[in-house]
Structures are given as structure tokens and as C-alpha cells.
Amino acid sequence: MMRRAGFRRDIQGLRAIAVLAVVTQHAGATWAPGGFIGVDVFFVVSGFLITGLLVRELAETGRIDLPAFTARRARRILPAALVVVVLTVVGAYGIVSPLRRETLLADAVASALFVPNYAFAVRDADYFGDETPSLFQHYWSLGVEEQWYLVCPALLLAAWAVGRRLGGRRGARGAVAVALGIVLAGSLAAVVALTPVSQPWAFFALWTRMWEFAVGALIALVPAAAVARIPGLVRAALGWAGLAGILAAIALIGESSAFPGVLVLLPVLSTGAVILAGIGQDAPPRGSAGAVIGNRPFVFVGEISFSLYLVHWPLIVAGALLAPGLPWLPAALGVASIPVAWALFRLVEQPTRRARVLVDARPRRTLLAAAGATAAVALAAGTALAVAPEPALATQTRVAHAEPAVPPEVTPVVPANLEPGLADAPDDESEVYDDGCNLGYQEERPRPCSFGEGDERMVLWGDSHAAHWVPGVLRAAEERGMALTTHTKSRCSSALARHVLDGSAFGACDRWRSTVLDELREDPPEVLVLANYADEEVPDGIDAEQAWRDGLREVVDALPETRVLLLADTPDLGTSPLDCLAMNLEHAAVCAVPESEAVRGAGRDAVREVARETRAEEIDLLPYFCAPIDGAPSEEPSCAPILGGLLVYRDSHHLTATFAEAMGGALAEAIDSAVDGRG
Structure with missing residues (x-):
């Protein structure tokens, strides 16, 4: 028999570890370079919980009520996600540089429609290396998850129908397991093959991530009675090994690793081990990994993990835009995101999930409301994108282009004939x-x-x-x-x-x-x-x-x-000068960096x-780059981003080819x- 759904404190603990790992890595902690694997933990947990619900529904009724399932997902995900999209656009539009406003609005549209993962993959975005990351970059995982739950019910229904016809109820469960196994094998092969060829697509695409949900789903098919026959010490060892594997992935995998690739097996299988070890237990045994991560603080963070995931990234990125160069600020904003997340959880996420008027409503009404809200946010951002005027990325001043010289000929403004232009x-x-x-x-x-x-x-x-x-x-x-x-x-x-x-x-x-x-x-x-x-x-x-x-x-x-x-x-200027220049067209000198900091x-x-x-x-060609500059932040020699009408840098430390x-x-x-x- 399939185990009945119950509240598992260890799973809330896994959610807490996952979101804290992501927040910690985004806040710049060097001791957690692999914090981004928290998303993989979320995928396995989601596959376990949601697939378990769907298979139980199939076993009890022979069908999946797709409108009801989709309505539950909409109540769970949409309100908080859309609120954060709106607040991010409203709050960030005035602080991002003109160079980034079009991308901000385009990413808002993609995020409202739950397809930002493909937007990032198409433009070859580097999740790890982008110096000016999207404020919606973290929404990629929401896109993957919701896309999976468009595919998953149809997959389960088809497999169940075929298996039921061939072998009754047992055959149906076996067919579901086979279908999930095929998804697992094919998707895993795809991510391993694609990572060295096209890391953005390997990272962001649904078909390279489906296997992670399938791992959780297959664990959900394991009967509790079968797990109960595993000796207690073995289950405890399995749980501790899984927790150690997750922590090792956080500490050892990094932004320059060949990820996802085969490395993603470590956090995925480790998460599966922790989940499997806790199946059928009303409460994790004392001294087990589940008991350690199922404590009250972890359960609290697990409860607000979705809201915390949503709010932490815009806060950290916005802080960096408003006050660049403060090394302590990302960590401070990471901590500050916890009370903000709690507020979002209490005011938006929890009420909309549990409100009787929504719970008791017919699924079709909920879906119509969800579609309307999604369309409204996407259309608003899309309209703003369509009607927004072309940003001014240069002054009207033209300058004569000059060969680099000593001392360098500093251009004090962003000229109309800048080569290359800021956008290029x-x-x-x-x-x-x-x-x-x-x-x-x-x-x-x-x-x-x-x-x-x-x-x-x-x-x-x-x-x-x-x-x-x-x-x-x-x-x-x-x-x-x-x-x-x-x-x-x-x-x-x-x-x-x-x-x-x-x-x-x-x-x-x-x-x-x-x-x-x-x-x-x-x-x-x-x-x-x-x-x-x-x-x-x-x-x-x-x-x-x-x-x-x-x-x-x-x-x-x-x-x-x-x-x-x-x-x-x-x-090395430390940060890309492009945004600074776009916001200081008449005063390019303020974007210069003191030589003592840049060299x-x-x-x-x-x-x-x-x-x-x-x-x-x-x-040593340094004299061609740096000299005393009028209007620079420092009186000492500084390194300017525009010399002789030519843009020197394409990011913080790479020269333009020009x-x-x-x-x-x-x-x-x-x-x-x-x-x-x-x-």
C-alpha cells in the first residue's frame, strides 16, 4: 500500500537546508560555493511529495483530477510569485541602469509566464558568471518545476492506463515506475552530454532536470512496509550519509565546476537518501539525521522557504546596485530577507493557500482567476516594455577618436560616437x-x-x-x-x-x-x-x-x-563600468577607479x-590606462573606462576588442x- 501523506519534519528540514544554502551562496559566502545545489534538493523533495499525491489519487480513483491539481498548484505558487514580480519591477526600475531596464521588463514577463529558464538559456546567460545578473534569475527553477507538473500528470495517467490494462493495479504501479525510470535515464543522459557542450541549456532546460523530480517520484513509489524492513542502523546510516552528501556538495561544488553534469548526482541522490530513510516514521528517531534537521528552527525556515527563495535574490541584487562595493551588504541583506519572507508568507502565501473562499471554489474558477492574474502581470510588464522609449546611452557630444597615448586622453563624457557603444x-x-x-x-x-x-x-x-x-x-x-x-x-x-x-x-x-x-x-x-x-x-x-x-x-x-x-x-575595475556610465553620461569620470585599487x-x-x-x-602598458583625472572619485591616478573616445572595458576587467x-x-x-x- 502507498503510505499516507503526513507531515515530515525532516522534509521541512531539507527545505530549510536547501533555501539557506542558496541564500548563503548568493550572499557571497566563500565557504558555501555550491549553495546553488539547494535547488536540486527542492526538485527531489517536490518530486517525492507531489508524485506521491498523484499516484495515491490514481490508486484510489483511477484518475487524476487535473483541474483540481492545477488549482492547488496555482494557489500554492502564483500569489507570492506574482507579488514578488510586481514589487521587483516597481522597486528596481528606478535603480537599474538604462542598459538593464529592457531586460528587467522582459525577464518579468518570462517569470510571470513561468518560462524564464528558456529566456536565460536562449541568451546564453551564465548563472554563475554574469556580472550584472537578472533580478529574476532565481525564477528559472520555478519555471522548471511548473513545466514538469504540466508533463508529470499526463505521464502518470498514460503509464497507469497501459499498466492497468496489462497487469491490473500491480501492473499499473509497475508501469508508472518504468515510465519514471525511462525519464530518469534519458534526462540524466541529456544533462551529462549537454553540460560540456552548452552549460546554459544543461543548467536551465526542463529536459535536463526532469530526472531529479523522477528520483523523488520513484522514492514515493517505495512502500513504507518495504522500508520498515530495513534495519534501523542501516536507515540511520543512510540518512546521515545523505545529509553528509548534501553538505559536501555545498562545500565542494563551485561555480566553475562542470555543473550540472555528473556532479549533480551527489546532491540529488543524497537528498533521496535522506527522504528514503524517513519513510514510514511518524517522527525521526533520536540521533538520526532526520531528527537533527527536523528541529523547530529548521521547520520554521522550511515553512517559509518558498517565500525566502523568492525575496532574497532581488534584495541582494538591489542592494549591490544601490551601494556597490560594500562587502558586508550581501550577507546583511541575506539575513534581512528572512523577516521579509516571513511577512510575505503570512500576508500572501499562507492566506491565499488556505482561504476557504479559494479552497471551496470550483477549480475552474480558481484557474480562471490564476490565468487572469498571470496575464495581467505579464501584459503590464510587456506593455511597459513595448512603450518604453529607447534609453539614452550617450550624450550628444562627439569626440575625435585617438590612438591610446601616454598620458591617456580621458574622455569626460559618454560621447555620441563611442566605440563600441555601451549596449554593444x-x-x-x-x-x-x-x-x-x-x-x-x-x-x-x-x-x-x-x-x-x-x-x-x-x-x-x-x-x-x-x-x-x-x-x-x-x-x-x-x-x-x-x-x-x-x-x-x-x-x-x-x-x-x-x-x-x-x-x-x-x-x-x-x-x-x-x-x-x-x-x-x-x-x-x-x-x-x-x-x-x-x-x-x-x-x-x-x-x-x-x-x-x-x-x-x-x-x-x-x-x-x-x-x-x-x-x-x-x-581590474572590480565591477563593470557599463552601468555606471549609462547612469552618468555627462560625468564619465565618476566611473574611474583609483589605480591603487585597480592594479x-x-x-x-x-x-x-x-x-x-x-x-x-x-x-607594462599601465601608463596608457591610468592618470590623474579631473572629476574622478580619487585625487590619485585613476583608470578611466573611456579613453580617446574608445570604450576600454566590456566588463570589470576584460578589454573591448576595439x-x-x-x-x-x-x-x-x-x-x-x-x-x-x-x-
Whole structure:
């Protein structure tokens, strides 16, 4: 017999862990880099609870009352979700930059219609790396869940009907299990295959997440009597192992992991273990994992978990927009979101779920009201999007474009002929991205790009900061009559220092660098340019500057026939200047960052030391970027985002391809001096 539904404190505890993990990670806690796996915990719990209800209904009545089921889902989800959509748009429209208002409204429409996951996937949004994330980014999981519950009842009905015809009630339950198993296997295969190819689609799509609901659903099919036959110690061990697995996923999985992929198995199966261990128990036994997470504070957080999930993200993002640069603010807003969530729970979520007028209403009336509310919110946001005027993203002032110079020619306004324009800047990347030559985090097989022809060859090797220099280095190579080959991989410097991603060994980086170095040894270029982000992460407990020095020396020593040039890193503004510029068109200087803040990183100091101690030459173009600026926040030299009418940065620390190409002349002079100066 299928177990009867009952209140399980351990499941409320799982909800609490899930939402607290998400909030903690979003608040910037470095000790919980994998907090986003809380969503996977939610998916398994949802699959267990909702599928259990549907299968019990099938067993008792032979049918699923789809209008009643959908009406219950609408009362549970829609009111709080739509209220937060409205409040977010109203509260944020005036504080987001003009660059982001169209996206804000478009995402509001998608969220009201519960399809934001596809909106994010289509525009190739990076859940982990977007510097200016959507205020509705967290709604992706609501979209996935509601899409699943459009599919799930039909799947269960079809499987039940086929199984009932072939084998009676037992056959029906078996057919449901088989159908869910097929969904599980197919969806899991899809997410594993898609993650290295298209991480956004693997992360956001329904078909790569269905298996997580199926895991919970299959556990719901396990009879309580069968679980009761498992020895108590084994069940306790299963629960503790599951809880440990969830906590390990939170601590060890990170934004640069190949996620979801196979890594998502850890939080999903661990959640399933905790749920399975508690089946059939009126109360978790003392000392069990269920008892620990079923305490009163966890149950309270579990009760408000949906409201907390809804409100925490807009609060954190809005705080960052209003007061950027305050490191403590995200954590403070994460804590503040708890009473806000409680208010939403008490004033909106709970009343609309339990109000007799809604509970007793015919499902069709509830569905009509839900459809009307959804349409009203979506239409309001859509209308605002349609009639909103084009934002002014530049002044009327035109300036003469100038080659980068020393001292830099600071442009005090956002000119009408800015190149590239603010809206186009994020896509103004070097050709190695379009050509597929820049490797992602988990790729390790070299994919060099080759440009031009010449009797001599220059090689550019490094991470994404080498990639952003490609247009300038290519211009310099062409002026010297040299062919250019590039080897670039994100977050992986060409200094043979140990790097980590989210505290874990970066094996793909090590293997890629080893292969590239072997290729360079076999066919040494005349000139090798090493360019890297100076703040790449090294393991805790290691002297970062020493690691960089040793890694750079190793490359220099490995290529005795090659002239090695060490390109000092460009300034890092800390945050993208695009939004600041869009909100300060007449006063672009306020978006400049003091040189003392922008010029940092152990790799920069190491470049200078290695150039001093070896035959390598340093190229430092900092004087082209930073100088005293009238109207800047600091009186000290500052690094401006617009120089000579050209936009310098496309995000916080990557150059636009336009500016990098303009720097080609300065690079050519520096390379000529470095290569020819020592003979």
C-alpha cells in the first residue's frame, strides 16, 4: 500500500537546508560555493511529495483530477510569485541602469509566464558568471518545476492506463515506475552530454532536470512496509550519509565546476537518501539525521522557504546596485530577507493557500482567476516594455577618436560616437571566441588559432586576459611581419603555477598547459608573449607571488631559444563600468577607479621580478590606462573606462576588442623594444 501523506519534519528540514544554502551562496559566502545545489534538493523533495499525491489519487480513483491539481498548484505558487514580480519591477526600475531596464521588463514577463529558464538559456546567460545578473534569475527553477507538473500528470495517467490494462493495479504501479525510470535515464543522459557542450541549456532546460523530480517520484513509489524492513542502523546510516552528501556538495561544488553534469548526482541522490530513510516514521528517531534537521528552527525556515527563495535574490541584487562595493551588504541583506519572507508568507502565501473562499471554489474558477492574474502581470510588464522609449546611452557630444597615448586622453563624457557603444560592449570580444579557440574551464585539448603568415612566428599564451589582447598582439605581429598563434583558456594562466577553482585542484588547466608547453618545446616560436589575469587563484597556504614567480621562470627556462615577453596585467575595475556610465553620461569620470585599487594581483609583481631575474622582458602598458583625472572619485591616478573616445572595458576587467586593437601600435613599439633591445 502507498503510505499516507503526513507531515515530515525532516522534509521541512531539507527545505530549510536547501533555501539557506542558496541564500548563503548568493550572499557571497566563500565557504558555501555550491549553495546553488539547494535547488536540486527542492526538485527531489517536490518530486517525492507531489508524485506521491498523484499516484495515491490514481490508486484510489483511477484518475487524476487535473483541474483540481492545477488549482492547488496555482494557489500554492502564483500569489507570492506574482507579488514578488510586481514589487521587483516597481522597486528596481528606478535603480537599474538604462542598459538593464529592457531586460528587467522582459525577464518579468518570462517569470510571470513561468518560462524564464528558456529566456536565460536562449541568451546564453551564465548563472554563475554574469556580472550584472537578472533580478529574476532565481525564477528559472520555478519555471522548471511548473513545466514538469504540466508533463508529470499526463505521464502518470498514460503509464497507469497501459499498466492497468496489462497487469491490473500491480501492473499499473509497475508501469508508472518504468515510465519514471525511462525519464530518469534519458534526462540524466541529456544533462551529462549537454553540460560540456552548452552549460546554459544543461543548467536551465526542463529536459535536463526532469530526472531529479523522477528520483523523488520513484522514492514515493517505495512502500513504507518495504522500508520498515530495513534495519534501523542501516536507515540511520543512510540518512546521515545523505545529509553528509548534501553538505559536501555545498562545500565542494563551485561555480566553475562542470555543473550540472555528473556532479549533480551527489546532491540529488543524497537528498533521496535522506527522504528514503524517513519513510514510514511518524517522527525521526533520536540521533538520526532526520531528527537533527527536523528541529523547530529548521521547520520554521522550511515553512517559509518558498517565500525566502523568492525575496532574497532581488534584495541582494538591489542592494549591490544601490551601494556597490560594500562587502558586508550581501550577507546583511541575506539575513534581512528572512523577516521579509516571513511577512510575505503570512500576508500572501499562507492566506491565499488556505482561504476557504479559494479552497471551496470550483477549480475552474480558481484557474480562471490564476490565468487572469498571470496575464495581467505579464501584459503590464510587456506593455511597459513595448512603450518604453529607447534609453539614452550617450550624450550628444562627439569626440575625435585617438590612438591610446601616454598620458591617456580621458574622455569626460559618454560621447555620441563611442566605440563600441555601451549596449554593444559585452559582445565586443576578440576573434578567438567566435572562432572557438578559447577553451572553457573543463576543456583541456589545445585548440590554437593561427593568424597571418610570416617566416617567423609569435605565440600568445595565457588565460582570458591573453584572449582579450589578441587584436592588439595580432596588429603588432603583422607590423613585424610575423605569423601569430594563440593558446588561451579561461581561468588558466600560462604561468606554471598551481591554480584552483573554488578551492579544488584545476586538473584541466594543468593538463592543457603541459600539452601546450610540450608543443612549444617541439616547435619553438621566435617570440612568446605570456599574458594573464594577475589574480588567478592559487591553493590556500601557498605564497601566491612565489608560485607565480616559479611558474613563470619554468616557462622561460623551458624555451631557451625563444624571446619571452611578460605582458603585465591590465587594471581590474572590480565591477563593470557599463552601468555606471549609462547612469552618468555627462560625468564619465565618476566611473574611474583609483589605480591603487585597480592594479593588484600577485601575478603582476611576479612579472616584474621574473623579468628582472631572467632573460624575459616585461611589457607594462599601465601608463596608457591610468592618470590623474579631473572629476574622478580619487585625487590619485585613476583608470578611466573611456579613453580617446574608445570604450576600454566590456566588463570589470576584460578589454573591448576595439580598444585592444587600438593598443596594437603601443604593443608593437613595446615588443620591438623588448625583442630588439637585448639583441
